[in-house]
Amino acid sequence: MTINRSLLVWQCRLMLPVTLVAMLFAVGYAAFLPGLLRWHTDYLALLFITIHGWWLVLSVGRPTSGGVAFLYGNGFDRDTLWRHTLLASALAVGTVWVPVAILIWSPLRGVIQSWLYDNPEFSLMAPLETSYPWFLLLGYLVWIPMLHYAWIREAQPFRGGNSGHWLAVAVVVASFTMGNAAPLRQAPPWMINSFVGAALVLSGMLLLAGRRLHRDLEVRA
Amino acid sequence: MPSFRLDRLLCVNYNSYNTIMHLQLNPHSGEPIYRQIVEAIKFQIASGRLAEGEQLPSVRAMAGDLKINMRTVVKAYDELSHAGVVVLQHGKGAFVTAPQRSRAMGARRKEIVELAKRLLAEAASMGASSDEVVEIVRSVANNMEQGK
Amino acid sequence: MTELVIQTESLGRQFGSTHALTDVSLKVTRGTVMALLGPNGSGKTTLLKLIRGLIQPTTGRAMLLGQDGRLLTNAVTSRVACLFEGFVPPRTATVQQLFDLQAGASPKFDRGMAECWCAKRELPLNRRMWSFSKGQQRWVLLGLTFASRADVLLLDEPADGLDPSARRELYDAIRDHANENDVTAVVSTHVIGDIERVADELLLLRKGRVDLHAGLEELREQVCEVETSASHPARTWSSELVLLGQREASGSRLTWLRAPAGECETLVKRQLTNSDLVRPVNLETLYLALTEYRATLDRGEAAFGSEPGTR
Numbered sequence: 001m002t003i004n005r006s007l008l009v010w011q012c013r014l015m016l017p018v019t020l021v022a023m024l025f026a027v028g029y030a031a032f033l034p035g036l037l038r039w040h041t042d043y044l045a046l047l048f049i050t051i052h053g054w055w056l057v058l059s060v061g062r063p064t065s066g067g068v069a070f071l072y073g074n075g076f077d078r079d080t081l082w083r084h085t086l087l088a089s090a091l092a093v094g095t096v097w098v099p100v101a102i103l104i105w106s107p108l109r110g111v112i113q114s115w116l117y118d119n120p121e122f123s124l125m126a127p128l129e130t131s132y133p134w135f136l137l138l139g140y141l142v143w144i145p146m147l148h149y150a151w152i153r154e155a156q157p158f159r160g161g162n163s164g165h166w167l168a169v170a171v172v173v174a175s176f177t178m179g180n181a182a183p184l185r186q187a188p189p190w191m192i193n194s195f196v197g198a199a200l201v202l203s204g205m206l207l208l209a210g211r212r213l214h215r216d217l218e219v220r221a
Numbered sequence: 222m223p224s225f226r227l228d229r230l231l232c233v234n235y236n237s238y239n240t241i242m243h244l245q246l247n248p249h250s251g252e253p254i255y256r257q258i259v260e261a262i263k264f265q266i267a268s269g270r271l272a273e274g275e276q277l278p279s280v281r282a283m284a285g286d287l288k289i290n291m292r293t294v295v296k297a298y299d300e301l302s303h304a305g306v307v308v309l310q311h312g313k314g315a316f317v318t319a320p321q322r323s324r325a326m327g328a329r330r331k332e333i334v335e336l337a338k339r340l341l342a343e344a345a346s347m348g349a350s351s352d353e354v355v356e357i358v359r360s361v362a363n364n365m366e367q368g369k
Numbered sequence: 370m371t372e373l374v375i376q377t378e379s380l381g382r383q384f385g386s387t388h389a390l391t392d393v394s395l396k397v398t399r400g401t402v403m404a405l406l407g408p409n410g411s412g413k414t415t416l417l418k419l420i421r422g423l424i425q426p427t428t429g430r431a432m433l434l435g436q437d438g439r440l441l442t443n444a445v446t447s448r449v450a451c452l453f454e455g456f457v458p459p460r461t462a463t464v465q466q467l468f469d470l471q472a473g474a475s476p477k478f479d480r481g482m483a484e485c486w487c488a489k490r491e492l493p494l495n496r497r498m499w500s501f502s503k504g505q506q507r508w509v510l511l512g513l514t515f516a517s518r519a520d521v522l523l524l525d526e527p528a529d530g531l532d533p534s535a536r537r538e539l540y541d542a543i544r545d546h547a548n549e550n551d552v553t554a555v556v557s558t559h560v561i562g563d564i565e566r567v568a569d570e571l572l573l574l575r576k577g578r579v580d581l582h583a584g585l586e587e588l589r590e591q592v593c594e595v596e597t598s599a600s601h602p603a604r605t606w607s608s609e610l611v612l613l614g615q616r617e618a619s620g621s622r623l624t625w626l627r628a629p630a631g632e633c634e635t636l637v638k639r640q641l642t643n644s645d646l647v648r649p650v651n652l653e654t655l656y657l658a659l660t661e662y663r664a665t666l667d668r669g670e671a672a673f674g675s676e677p678g679t680r
Contacts (some may be wrong), residue, residue: 004473006474007474009469011571014459029404066456066457067457070457070458074470075449075450075474075519076446077443077447121379158425215440218423218425219423232488249653250649250651250653251648251654252589253589253590253649285545285548288540288541290402290547290569293586343648346596346646
């Protein structure tokens with residue numbers, strides 16, 4: 001499980017545009033949004049994760065693009081490529097997520113809120129935001145492997161097709177619907193926990209299936 | 222301190238061979254390359270550009286120069302050695318021998334007659350008369366003599 | 370010395386209902402330069418991609434350096450360099466960045482060689498790919514494949530977009546690497562004249578099948594062209610000779626024959642009359658003759674039953 005620095009740097013560079021844009025948006029949003037950031041009402045965040053993840057995977061994991069094909073034709077084996085693609089994706093997501101989490105968990109956001117919007121209640125309500133970055137992370141944990149899986153699935157030699165992409169659409173619809181479902185807003189912790197658990201299981205399954213199918217992936221640029 | 226290396230700068234390590242022998246090969250003629258080498262070297266010996274006792278380039282150098290497989294050069298040298306034009310000394314290389322007088326006159330004549338027939342047939346296909354061919358052969362022979 | 374670098378066993382690939390490649394069995398030994406020829410859509414790219422494990426076979430298998438192409442490990446992939454149409458780095462990448470990546474991909478990467486390769490065409494290393502012409506971009510990628518010091522080169526129409534002198538240098542480089550480092554190269558191309566000079570073996574594909582696989586030097590000895598008068602009826606040749614093609618033009622009939630055992634001219638001469646001519650054939654003429662003749666056979670216009678033999 002060695003890390004090839006050259007490959008990792010190369011892949012991160014592929015994601016540089018999307019990461020810069022996403023970081024700008026995310027930090028701006030987390031810093032300047034008036035009011036509380038609550039995970040079950042934040043459609044904008046869901047939309048952001050959807051678009052960010054989609055663009056990110058598009059730039060590093062679409063085997064029909066010339067740049068990705070160039071890597072597959074180069075001297076790397078399949079498992080090395082899969083490992084580094086995931087690692088680079090994680091680094092790119094981290095570059096966006098870590099500043100946001102720091103902003104929310106540190107007093108920084110409170111300072112901005114009281115200074116900019118003169119919001120006296122914010123300091124009292126702020127602890128409610130603690131779970132928000134974890135919600136973002138969970139979104140990425142499901143969504144990034146989901147999209148990688150979708151592209152790998154599409155590039156399968158004989159059992160390919162769009163099923164992966166449809167599954168991705170289903171995941172988006174489901175997450176938006178769940179955010180809107182009234183009972184969930186006052187859901188007991190065990191229910192939330194089991195949803196989180198299910199999401200993690202889904203993520204893990206996608207990663208394992210992705211790794212397996214990635215070995216058969218066909219490069220057709 | 223940045224390492225300054227002249228060889229790196231001039232790319233000498235990566236330059237291909239200089240031309241070592243002026244062999245006129247035509248890879249597009251359809252004639253086997255090894256046979257072309259044999260003919261070309263025989264011609265060089267006949268025209269005096271290669272003298273008796275002189276060493277032919279190594280197989281590696283020749284192949285690198287002509288951009289051909291080393292096996293082809295080996296085959297050509299074998300052929301030359303078989304014809305008695307060069308002698309292969311193990312581990313040393315190929316050396317031009319003295320022109321062969323020993324071969325039976327009859328066999329030699331027969332071979333040359335075959336060559337002449339071929340030349341005349343080719344020339345005929347280009348519309349040349351046999352007189353013209355004879356005249357050309359004579360002038361080429363004169364040139365070769367002067368080259369010596 | 371005769372280590373098998375590439376070996377395929379009844380390799381085939383279907384795309385939907387299209388048979389891109391059918392029943393290709395092939396052995397390529399170390400240090401061989403193989404020219405891969407064939408009309409468009411004859412399966413050249415499919416074969417190269419199958420060998421490199423970039424696509425999966427429907428039948429048979431491809432072995433590369435002793436490993437099944439379906440799952441090559443790093444021990445093999447790091448020793449192989451390839452070039453395919455459309456496998457291009459991002460246009461924003463600089464030459465230097467490409468070198469850095471290649472150094473990570475190929476343990477034996479020779480940066481000095483890559484730099485010299487680019488210096489030959491005066492390509493600055495700090496420039497981005499989009500500032501280069503198509504031919505220059507191709508030149509940089511070729512530099513990467515050579516400087517990777519790979520043991521196997523799989524090049525799909527590498528001369529595409531190069532000017533004549535660059536093409537010449539490319540093929541010279543392929544030969545030098547084969548001679549000096551025992552590199553095995555499979556090179557597909559449409560321009561036969563260039564590769565004829567440096568290749569050892571010829572693999573001719575037609576409609577996804579091997580039409581002809583032979584050593585070039587052997588082929589030069591085995592194949593000849595016979596010119597006879599068109600007014601005479603077509604001759605039947607002795608059984609040692611295989612008919613490869615025939616064409617009639619301006620009163621004369623050209624026939625291409627192959628003597629699998631060698632020495633075509635000697636065999637033909639026994640059957641010749643004085644007005645007939647026999648001569649060697651260059652590869653380009655042979656290729657055209659063969660493809661035209663096969664197309665004629667396909668249309669059912671000719672009644673010759675002889676099959677061009679494979680080695």
